[in-house]
Ligand SMILES: [Mg+2]
């Protein structure tokens with residue numbers, strides 16, 4: 001059975017722009033270990049599903065077509081290096097729009113689940129922020145935190161991560177060494193959650 005990992009984008013795959021957004025390809029910088037980690041996972045049959053808030057689109061700072069272009073370019077670089085991206089899911093909304101897909105709301109995870117048919121309990125979620133860890137907690141994914149110096153950049157009292165790694169390569173090695181147990185397939189019928 002195909003396995004998946006849910007990944008945040010900024011601060012996990014590419015360098016987060018503090019107080020801003022990636023609005024041009026030149027600003028998309030892969031983090032150390034990111035390409036290696038994605039290739040390690042792919043070699044074990046694990047596809048990455050990217051789940052990312054991009055309010056810059058709703059704020060008019062980035063055209064949807066440009067976001068798609070940036071996405072095509074980074075996905076190609078990942079695949080050229082042996083990684084496998086099963087899907088990229090963005091929330092383009094501003095926080096005040098109150099949508100159901102901006103993390104920590106779980107809407108995008110349900111979209112991904114409907115498309116790929118995995119179980120949250122069998123799927124790690126890797127992020128770098130409290131909202132990523134809260135999203136993981138909300139749906140029942142084990143949450144892995146990426147923190148370059150090994151320390152979370154913000155306190156996460158509501159949903160502390162279960163594990164912390166300095167980069168995606170280290171997180172990938174952990175995932176490969178600790179596959180999540182599969183549930184019996186009879187239970188899968190009750191596992192899918194409808195979109196809100
Ligand atoms: Mg992030």
Ligand SMILES: [Zn+2]
Nearest residue numbers: 091099101102
């Ligand atoms: Zn949204």
